[in-house]
Amino acid sequence: xxxxxxxxxxxxxxxxxxxxxxxxxxxxxxxxxxxxxxxxxxxxxxxxxxxxxxxxxxxxxxxxxxxxxxxxxxxxxxxxxxxxxxxxxxxxxxxxxxxxxxxxxxxxxxxxxxxxxxxxxxxxxxxxxxxxxxxxxxxxxxxxxxxxxxxxxxxxxxxxxxxxxxxxxxxxxxxxxxxxxxxxxxxxxxxxxxxxxxxxxxxxxxxxxxxxxxxxxxxxxxxxxxxxxxxxxxxxxxxxxxxxxxxxxxxxxxxxxxxxxxxxxxxxxxxxxxxxxxxxxxxxxxxxxxxxxxxxxxxxxxxxxxxxxxxxxxxxxxxxxxxxxxxxxxxxxxxxxxxxxxxxxxxxxxxxxxxxxxxxxxxxxxx
Amino acid sequence: xxxxxxxxxxxxxxxxxxxxxxxxxxxxxxxxxxxxxxxxxxxxxxxxxxxxxxxxxxxxxxxxxxxxxxxxxxxxxxxxxxxxxxxxxxxxxxxxxxxxxxxxxxxxxxxxxxxxxxxxxxxxxxxxxxxxxxxxxxxxxxxxxxxxxxxxxxxxxxxxxxxxxxxxxxxxxxxxxxxxxxxxxxxxxxxxxxxxxxxxxxxxxxxxxxxxxxxxxxxxxxxxxxxxxxxxxxxxxxxxxxxxxxxxxxxxxxxxxxxxxxxxxxxxxxxxxxxxxxxxxxxxxxxxxxxxxxxxxxxxxxxxxxxxxxxxxx
Ligand SMILES: Nc1ncnc2c1ncn2[C@@H]1O[C@H](COP(=O)(O)OP(=O)(O)O)[C@@H](O)[C@H]1O
Ligand SMILES: [Mg+2]
Numbered sequence: 001x002x003x004x005x006x007x008x009x010x011x012x013x014x015x016x017x018x019x020x021x022x023x024x025x026x027x028x029x030x031x032x033x034x035x036x037x038x039x040x041x042x043x044x045x046x047x048x049x050x051x052x053x054x055x056x057x058x059x060x061x062x063x064x065x066x067x068x069x070x071x072x073x074x075x076x077x078x079x080x081x082x083x084x085x086x087x088x089x090x091x092x093x094x095x096x097x098x099x100x101x102x103x104x105x106x107x108x109x110x111x112x113x114x115x116x117x118x119x120x121x122x123x124x125x126x127x128x129x130x131x132x133x134x135x136x137x138x139x140x141x142x143x144x145x146x147x148x149x150x151x152x153x154x155x156x157x158x159x160x161x162x163x164x165x166x167x168x169x170x171x172x173x174x175x176x177x178x179x180x181x182x183x184x185x186x187x188x189x190x191x192x193x194x195x196x197x198x199x200x201x202x203x204x205x206x207x208x209x210x211x212x213x214x215x216x217x218x219x220x221x222x223x224x225x226x227x228x229x230x231x232x233x234x235x236x237x238x239x240x241x242x243x244x245x246x247x248x249x250x251x252x253x254x255x256x257x258x259x260x261x262x263x264x265x266x267x268x269x270x271x272x273x274x275x276x277x278x279x280x281x282x283x284x285x286x287x288x289x290x291x292x293x294x295x296x297x298x299x300x301x302x303x304x305x306x307x308x309x310x311x312x313x314x315x316x317x318x319x320x321x322x323x324x325x326x327x328x329x330x331x332x333x334x335x336x337x338x339x340x341x342x343x344x345x346x347x348x349x350x351x352x353x354x355x356x357x358x359x360x361x362x363x364x365x366x367x
Numbered sequence: 368x369x370x371x372x373x374x375x376x377x378x379x380x381x382x383x384x385x386x387x388x389x390x391x392x393x394x395x396x397x398x399x400x401x402x403x404x405x406x407x408x409x410x411x412x413x414x415x416x417x418x419x420x421x422x423x424x425x426x427x428x429x430x431x432x433x434x435x436x437x438x439x440x441x442x443x444x445x446x447x448x449x450x451x452x453x454x455x456x457x458x459x460x461x462x463x464x465x466x467x468x469x470x471x472x473x474x475x476x477x478x479x480x481x482x483x484x485x486x487x488x489x490x491x492x493x494x495x496x497x498x499x500x501x502x503x504x505x506x507x508x509x510x511x512x513x514x515x516x517x518x519x520x521x522x523x524x525x526x527x528x529x530x531x532x533x534x535x536x537x538x539x540x541x542x543x544x545x546x547x548x549x550x551x552x553x554x555x556x557x558x559x560x561x562x563x564x565x566x567x568x569x570x571x572x573x574x575x576x577x578x579x580x581x582x583x584x585x586x587x588x589x590x591x592x593x594x595x596x597x598x599x600x601x602x603x604x605x606x607x608x609x610x611x612x613x614x615x616x617x618x619x620x621x622x623x624x625x626x627x628x629x630x631x632x633x634x635x636x637x638x639x640x641x642x643x644x645x646x647x648x649x650x651x652x653x654x655x656x657x658x659x660x661x662x663x664x665x666x667x668x669x670x671x672x673x674x675x676x677x678x679x680x681x
């Protein structure tokens with residue numbers, strides 16, 4: 001068990017492609033950190049540099065306090081679970097799991113004890129004599145995790161381990177991984193492009209984009225306090241709505257003026273924060289769940305009502321999604337399924353202004 | 368397409384009590400029957416080119432020299448009792464086993480070297496390394512013969528530069544055996560190389576990465592990942608090469624013609640000498656038939672391993 005530290009890590013592939021552009025990250029002992037971001041943003045590259053499978057162009061990586069830049073993977077005391085499992089097809093499940101220990105010359109009884117223990121945690125005790133070919137996707141995934149657990153390494157590395165599983169199994173294995181981490185408490189770095197996976201698994205989420213870290217923080221912090229437009233739009237599903245508008249000084253209070261002349265008052269306690277931007281173009285960001293119907297006895301302060309006609313109505317069961325267009329910007333609202341909603345019929349919606357974000361359209365930073 | 372319609376037709380329930388002509392039609396509709404009919408032309412060719420000569424050879428080998436009388440297995444017992452033939456058996460086994468091992472090892476090393484090259488250079492080197500295999504062996508062996516030739520030998524000339532005496536490449540039994548094995552290895556190694564290269568390319572990189580993380584050194588990766596993953600290809604390539612090498616004719620025929628004193632004869636060349644050159648066709652047929660049980664044993668042993676591994680899912 002150990003901390004992992006990344007200092008100014010740069011990875012440039014031959015041909016001059018910078019996949020990772022100088023990232024800093026501190027991962028604590030026992031922590032479960034998820035790297036999340038769109039495909040091609042450099043998540044795998046970062047993980048593979050921690051593993052030692054990819055050379056670092058510049059910067060330092062330390063595991064458990066010592067710099068490992070030039071140490072080969074086998075001496076880093078890490079274990080990795082690959083997207084396509086990478087099980088040895090000619091070995092049985094037992095041999096697959098025992099391989100790392102056999103190479104390290106562990107005594108036979110110790111190997112057996114550890115494999116049995118891991119098999120018990122993962123519930124694969126009955127599969128030990130099978131070859132990988134005779135296993136289902138979910139079972140292979142468990143064996144791959146078992147191979148990591150038996151090693152009792154300093155760090156677990158996961159590279160999109162659930163991407164090859166069907167949706168149902170993915171949710172099930174997600175829970176499984178969380179359970180395993182709560183049992184073995186090994187420091188874990190987990191890569192995924194799925195923000196739901198990131199939010200549900202992580203102690204802290206690292207959002208990456210184009211080879212840089214956009215934001216690091218616990219899931220709820222990323223959700224409530226994104227620092228860039230990218231994070232605001234990436235975390236949360238359906239994604240946050242962005243509407244270009246203008247911040248206008250309306251005498252006593254600041255107002256957000258949107259297309260179609262919709263004017264929404266900025267809560268008084270935020271006025272100081274935005275004062276300097278009065279009169280400028282801004283991007284108004286609000287999540288669908290903060291764009292609702294007007295509820296009777298709604299005690300949320302800072303509700304601002306406006307009219308809109310949905311073009312598409314999507315009943316989801318526990319909620320209904322309304323899609324409407326505001327001068328070319330698609331907006332999504334989440335309303336109670338009991339709300340009467342017809343395509344093309346105007347209705348009143350409420351924006352919870354205490355949950356909105358204003359974004360500088362130039363820097364794309366959240367103000 | 369024909370297959371598809373056959374399946375569709377197969378689903379139609381056969382009506383009971385159809386006239387006898389219907390039975391034939393039904394049989395023709397069945398998938399296996401159709402497959403057999405379509406493979407028939409090929410089977411006929413195989414029968415004509417392989418099975419007929421094989422049985423004809425068996426028939427020939429049981430006749431006397433003038434092919435007038437049936438002599439049973441006399442030709443075989445005669446051959447086994449003859450010292451030259453015992454030598455031929457020994458030499459054929461020595462030649463095939465040594466050459467196949469050499470080819471397998473050299474091909475393995477070459478495949479690894481090629482595999483490690485960056486993709487750009489790889490094509491060029493692969494092409495060049497395949498050259499020995501694509502030149503007709505009769506032609507390349509002639510070139511080798513010149514290199515070994517007592518009066519013009521380029522090898523001896525080079526040895527002379529270092530002050531080493533001339534080597535009787537084709538005149539001494541030991542050296543002549545070495546020479547034919549060398550040329551056969553030179554000719555056959557590229558085949559192993561290309562087969563192994565294909566096998567190497569089919570091993571997913573992630574297995575090596577997993578092994579590296581599991582703690583394997585380069586040699587351990589070779590031993591625990593590469594070799595097990597290549598076992599089937601190695602077995603099949605070795606079997607195939609054993610058969611071809613055992614039956615080799617042209618290299619020995621051109622380089623040494625079996626000499627000196629029959630010390631490089633193989634089944635093929637000896638059968639030719641006995642059967643065609645000395646005019647005892649039944650005896651020649653008997654010589655070549657001796658290859659059959661030997662190869663059958665090899666084939667059974669190797670294919671059994673391959674089968675077993677395929678069943679285990681490799
Ligand atoms: N071996 C490589 N050679 C060149 N470019 C690469 C290589 N591997 C990845 N890249 C590039 O680096 C970027 C980041 O890749 P990667 O880390 O795999 O992204 P992801 O976040 O999807 O895991 C991508 O633009 C990819 O094209
Ligand atoms: Mg990736």
